[in-house]
Amino acid sequence: QVQLVQSETEMKKPGASVKVSCKASGYIFINYGISWMRQAPGQGLEWMGWSSAYSGITVSAEKLQGRITMTTDSSTGTAYMELRSLRSDDTAVYYCARDRIALTMFASSDYWGQGTLVTVSS
Amino acid sequence: IQLTQSPSFLSASVGDRVTITCRASQGISTYLAWYQQKPGKAPELLIYAASTLQSGVPSRFSGSGSGTEFTLTISSLQPEDFATYFCQQLNSHPFSFGQGTKLEIK
Numbered sequence: 001q002v003q004l005v006q007s008e009t010e011m012k013k014p015g016a017s018v019k020v021s022c023k024a025s026g027y028i029f030i031n032y033g034i035s036w037m038r039q040a041p042g043q044g045l046e047w048m049g050w051s052s053a054y055s056g057i058t059v060s061a062e063k064l065q066g067r068i069t070m071t072t073d074s075s076t077g078t079a080y081m082e083l084r085s086l087r088s089d090d091t092a093v094y095y096c097a098r099d100r101i102a103l104t105m106f107a108s109s110d111y112w113g114q115g116t117l118v119t120v121s122s
Numbered sequence: 123i124q125l126t127q128s129p130s131f132l133s134a135s136v137g138d139r140v141t142i143t144c145r146a147s148q149g150i151s152t153y154l155a156w157y158q159q160k161p162g163k164a165p166e167l168l169i170y171a172a173s174t175l176q177s178g179v180p181s182r183f184s185g186s187g188s189g190t191e192f193t194l195t196i197s198s199l200q201p202e203d204f205a206t207y208f209c210q211q212l213n214s215h216p217f218s219f220g221q222g223t224k225l226e227i228k
Contacts, residue, residue, distance in 0.1 A: 035217070045157075045165065045208055045219040061216045095164055100176075106212050108155035110176065112164035 002026040004096055004113035011119045012086050019082040020116045022096030029077040030054045031102040035109055036070060036081045038092040046092075050105045051079060059105065086120045093117050123147055123211050127220035133228045138199045142223045144192045144209035153213035156185055156194045159222075160205045168207075169194065201227075 007021040022034060036048040049060035051070040058070045069082045079096055094116045097109030124147040134140050144154065152172035157165035167176045169185035172192055182197040196203055204227050209220040 037219075044222045045159075045210075047210070047215075047217045047219065050215070050217075059215050097164075100167065100170060105215070106153065108167055108170040108210065108212060109165075110167050110170075112166070115164055 002098065002111045004098060004111055006094075006096060006113040006116045009117045009119075011121070014087055014120055014122055016086050016120075017082060017084040018086060018118050019080055020094050020096070020118070022079040022081070022113050024077045024079065024098065027098070029072075030074050033099040033103075033105050033107075034070075034072065034079040035097050035099065037095045037097065037109075039095070039115075040089070040092040043092075048081070048094075050099075052103075052105070053079065054103060083118075086118075088120050091118065091120045123150060123214060123218055125209055125211055125218055125220040127207075127209060127223050130221065130223060132223055132225050134199055134225065135228045136199050136201060140196050140199060140225065142194045142207055142225075144187075144194070144220050146190045146192075146211055146213075149189045150211045150213035152188045153211055154185075154187070154192050155210045155212060156183075157208045157210065158203075158205045159208065165208060199225075 003025045005023045030053045033052045035050045051058040053072040072079045097112040099107040100110040101107035126145045128143045154172045156169040159165040173185045206222045206224045
């Protein structure tokens with residue numbers, strides 16, 4: 001069955017970087033894109049960006065451009081999201097999710113990781 | 123594209139029929155999905171392409187709409203349906219979400 005397993009909780013200081021991993025299994029990794037979302041405590045969902053596991057093409061939210069890097073490693077079936085220059089308002093649960101449709105970014109997310117809590121505090 | 127859900131909070135009883143609305147700031151055809159999220163859990167896909175039920179989702183859930191106005195309807199609330207619901211547009215990036223509708227037990 002399809003599974004996305006994310007890395008563990010992180011605590012970071014302001015200005016630091018965090019890299020969250022998302023290990024996929026149960027499907028052909030390169031056929032589906034991976035989206036990244038986050039959810040601040042008690043808040044709604046924010047779309048952060050998308051990466052193609054097939055081509056490596058990424059698209060990120062304008063507000064995060066310059067701070068976010070999304071990559072995929074087809075040899076291990078793992079997607080990564082790195083966020084730099086962390087601020088306190090980056091404190092959130094970060095989710096990876098698989099596209100429902102192969103080889104397009106214009107698709108909803110049908111399988112989600114369990115979430116990774118990233119806390120940014122001095 | 124901004125998505126506005128209404129209401130933000132909804133109190134209802136088991137067996138009730140409830141409807142949640144999602145309005146887009148510009149036309150998005152049927153590029154809309156609905157998710158359910160329970161506390162401490164990742165969201166789960168309920169409906170995609172505005173009205174298509176995701177595999178495994180009970181038939182009491184239904185979606186409709188196109189353009190700028192969309193609805194999610196639960197025909198007869200069950201205890202496990204009390205959760206927060208989000209819409210998401212997939213017409214153009216950033217693929218924004220609505221602010222959420224928290225469905226609580228009356």
